[in-house]
Structure formats: structure tokens, C-alpha cells
Amino acid sequence: MLTAPFAASVRHVGAVVDETGDLLRRSGDLRAGRGLISTVVALLLGCLSLLAVLAFHFPQYLTMPELRHQYSVEVLRQLLLVALLLAGGLSLTNLIFARRRNLNLLAFALVLGAVALGGSRVPVGDFPNHTPYIGLDWFILDLLGSTTLFVVIEKLFPLYRGQPIFRPEWQTDLKHFAVNHxxxxxxxxxxxxxxxxxxxxxxxxxxxxxxxxxxxxxxxxxxxxxxxxxxxxxxxxxxxxxxxxxxxxxxxxxxxxxxxxxxxxxxxxxxxxxxxxxxxxxxxxxxxxxxxxxxxxxxxxxxxxxxxxxxxxxxxxxxxxxxxxxxxxxxxxxxxxxxxxxxxxxxxxxxxxxxxxxxxxxxxxxxxxxxxxxxxxxxxxxxxxxxxxxxxxxxxx
Incomplete structure (x- = not known):
């Protein structure tokens, strides 16, 4: 028989999973003042930061050889540090003000996981260049760059002003985006x-x-x-x-x-x-x-x-x-x-x-x-x- 604290933990994890799944299934406007925008940003940055740390740990399998020789590792470390600070700061602020508690707990947990795995200080040693790989680094950089640039352009010069960022079927197209990367x-x-x-x-x-x-x-x-x-x-x-x-x-x-x-x-x-x-x-x-x-x-x-x-x-x-x-x-x-x-x-x-x-x-x-x-x-x-x-x-x- 489950003890009361363990049962409560299981229920809480279930609530986090359910709320996260509900968020990922939704579409429509992100309205300011309810903590949802900052929560989505914290979740996105937390998830991408954790993936970036994994890419630092296993560059021979998770990064593109064509990109490895182009970017500066130190610049990427600084970007990762900024992302961790933003995700952690936004999620912690929302937790303090009791906004979207379960989702921000998940975002903060992603940040803690990334930090526990080394954060922006993961050492990168020598590794072989001719191993099978997936373009995780390309996915992270392109998703961050595209969302930052094109979402701003779409909001400044929209064809359809009422169209939300998270429009219907965005989940399907994000999967296409991820698989192609x-x-x-x-x-x-x-x-x-x-x-x-x-x-x-x-x-x-x-x-x-x-x-x-x-x-x-x-x-x-x-x-x-x-x-x-x-x-x-x-x-x-x-x-x-x-x-x-x-x-x-x-x-x-x-x-x-x-x-x-x-x-x-x-x-x-x-x-x-x-x-x-x-x-x-x-x-x-x-x-x-x-x-x-x-x-x-x-x-x-x-x-x-x-x-x-x-x-x-x-x-x-x-x-x-x-x-x-x-x-x-x-x-x-x-x-x-x-x-x-x-x-x-x-x-x-x-x-x-x-x-x-x-x-x-x-x-x-x-x-x-x-x-x-x-x-x-x-x-x-x-x-x-x-x-x-x-x-x-x-x-x-």
C-alpha cells in the first residue's frame, strides 16, 4: 500500500504531466497578465537548455560536423548560461507569485536538471568526427533563431493581425520541423x-x-x-x-x-x-x-x-x-x-x-x-x- 507522502507525490507528478499535455494540445492567443507567456518562455528555454547540455556531453552524436567548425564554443556557453538564467528566473518568479505552479515547477526542474548535468561548464574534449549523428544543435539554434526573428516580424508586419502564434496544428508542424532537423x-x-x-x-x-x-x-x-x-x-x-x-x-x-x-x-x-x-x-x-x-x-x-x-x-x-x-x-x-x-x-x-x-x-x-x-x-x-x-x-x- 502506498504511503501518504508517496501517493501525494505521484498525484502531483500526474498533475504536472496532465497540465503540460494540456498546454501542448492547446492553440490560441497567449494573453498577458496571467503568467502564461513567461511560463511558455521558461518551459521552452528550460527544455532547449537541457538538450544543449546533452549536446555538449555527446557532441559526436548530437551535433552536425558542418556546424561544429563554424561556431565558437565559448559563445554557445554564454548563450546557454543566459538561457538557464532566464528560464530559472522566470519560472521561480512565477512560483513565488503562485502563477501556473505545476508548469513552472516543470520548467524549474528542467533548469535544475541542466545545471546538475554541468550546465554551461560541461567540458568538451576530443571526439571523433565520423560518427552517426542527429542535428540536435541545428534544431536548437534554428528554433531559437527562427522564433526570435520571425515571430517579431510577424507581430510587427502581420498579414492577418488576429492570427495567434500558437495557431491550430502548430504541434504537427513543429514535429515536421524537429524531424527534418x-x-x-x-x-x-x-x-x-x-x-x-x-x-x-x-x-x-x-x-x-x-x-x-x-x-x-x-x-x-x-x-x-x-x-x-x-x-x-x-x-x-x-x-x-x-x-x-x-x-x-x-x-x-x-x-x-x-x-x-x-x-x-x-x-x-x-x-x-x-x-x-x-x-x-x-x-x-x-x-x-x-x-x-x-x-x-x-x-x-x-x-x-x-x-x-x-x-x-x-x-x-x-x-x-x-x-x-x-x-x-x-x-x-x-x-x-x-x-x-x-x-x-x-x-x-x-x-x-x-x-x-x-x-x-x-x-x-x-x-x-x-x-x-x-x-x-x-x-x-x-x-x-x-x-x-x-x-x-x-x-x-
């Missing part, structure tokens, strides 16, 4: 293998050398153009080939556009698109600095064009892809179906006759026509195969 090592390995083994025979060293003699800025603009031409026709194929649409429809199923919406993609589409877009850059032979700059641009623009943002772009909207331009691509409106394919240069759609023509300023509704996509990350990953099996069954019958 955690599996970045496997994705990169697969993409590089396919590019070198399928397209390697097209490489011409003299041609590549001539391309690298082009000045940086013109070479970068040319690199973006080559990538976007590949992106345009790949994207167009996703819409016009029924088999490919089954996979791409996962991306189109989000009914609310914000910075997180672009993360919703089928994992096979992620791999296929990267192979087909990066292969021409590999064959042409753009300089390493140019390709790195392109990757930074595509990373920023891919998030921005899905964001809940509206700015007066002026004539630029006919040159580059903006949020307004790409939002039409995700619309269910009749005039928007199979339009606006470009990812960087909007003039490609005007050139190829696929730009949206509408008297309306903004779309009325987003998502796939018929709203047939199931909810949840795993169901969306399985959806294309289920759809293929269903179509095959109808053919056979």
Missing part, C-alpha cells in the same frame, strides 16, 4: 550520395573553373537563378504528376500560413527536392562561398515566404518571391491552383505563364481542395502510400 545528417548523406553518383558524369573541370572566375555577386545571382529554374520545374512536376502530388500535398495541407508552415513536408520530398535543386549547382561548379551564401538565402527566404507577413514590396514583387506571392500558391482559390511555383525569382512564373492573376489582393482560403489530408505527423508521412494503395485497389477492382 534531427535527420539532417541522414538527409545530407543521402543527398550527397545521389548527387555524386547520379550526376557526377556531367561534371567538367574546365567549365567549373571558368564559372568560378566570375565575380562573387554575379556568380551568386546566377547560382540562385540556376537553383530556382531547377526548383521551378521540380515544383511544377509535383503539381502536374499525380504520383508526385500525393507527396507534395502534405506540404500544401497546412491551412494557416506562418513561419512554421513551410516545415510541413514529406521526408521523401525533402530529399528529392534537395537532390534535384543542388545537383545543377554541383555540376555547374559554383564556388564554395557562393553556395554557402545561397544556402543562407534559401534558408531565410523559405521561412519568410510562408510567414504571416505583409510588406509594401512595390515593383520588387515582380522580381523576387515574397510572402504575398507564395501565399497565393498555397491557396484553395480557383485562380491560384497550380500557380506561382518559383522559390526565389517571381519573374520565372511571369515568364512561363504560371503567375496568379486575380483581382483579389489576398487569398481567401489555404490548404488542399477538399481538406482530405489527415492530421498528425505520422499519418501525413504515411498518406502518400495509403493513397497509392487505395488507387491501386480501385484499378484492380
Amino acid at each position: 534531427f535527420l539532417v545528417g541522414l538527409i545530407l548523406l543521402t543527398v550527397n550520395f545521389l548527387i555524386h553518383h547520379v550526376f557526377g558524369w556531367l561534371v567538367s573541370a574546365p567549365f567549373q573553373q571558368s564559372v568560378r572566375t566570375i565575380a562573387f555577386l554575379p556568380q551568386l545571382l546566377l547560382c540562385i537563378l540556376v537553383a530556382d529554374l531547377a526548383q521551378y520545374w521540380t515544383h511544377r512536376a509535383y503539381h502536374q504528376v499525380p504520383l508526385l502530388w500525393k507527396f507534395h500535398s502534405v506540404h500544401h495541407s497546412t491551412k494557416t500560413m506562418d513561419w512554421l508552415a513551410g516545415s510541413r513536408q514529406h521526408i521523401l520530398e525533402v530529399i528529392a527536392t534537395r537532390v534535384l535543386v543542388l545537383a545543377p549547382l554541383f555540376v555547374v561548379g559554383f564556388g564554395e562561398g557562393v553556395v554557402n551564401a545561397y544556402i543562407l538565402i534559401v534558408g531565410f527566404q523559405a521561412v519568410l515566404i510562408h510567414a504571416n507577413v505583409h510588406l509594401p514590396w512595390g515593383p520588387l514583387k515582380y522580381l523576387i518571391v515574397t510572402p504575398d506571392f507564395h501565399h497565393w500558391h498555397h491557396s484553395q482559390d480557383t485562380e491560384a491552383i497550380d500557380r506561382n511555383y518559383a522559390a526565389h525569382y517571381s519573374f520565372l512564373d511571369y515568364l512561363f505563364g504560371t503567375a496568379v492573376k486575380s483581382k483579389k489582393q489576398f487569398p481567401e482560403r489555404y490548404g488542399v481542395v477538399g481538406d482530405y489530408m489527415p492530421a498528425g505527423f505520422m499519418r501525413q508521412q504515411w498518406f502518400p502510400f495509403r493513397a497509392m494503395f487505395a488507387a491501386q485497389g480501385k484499378t484492380e477492382s
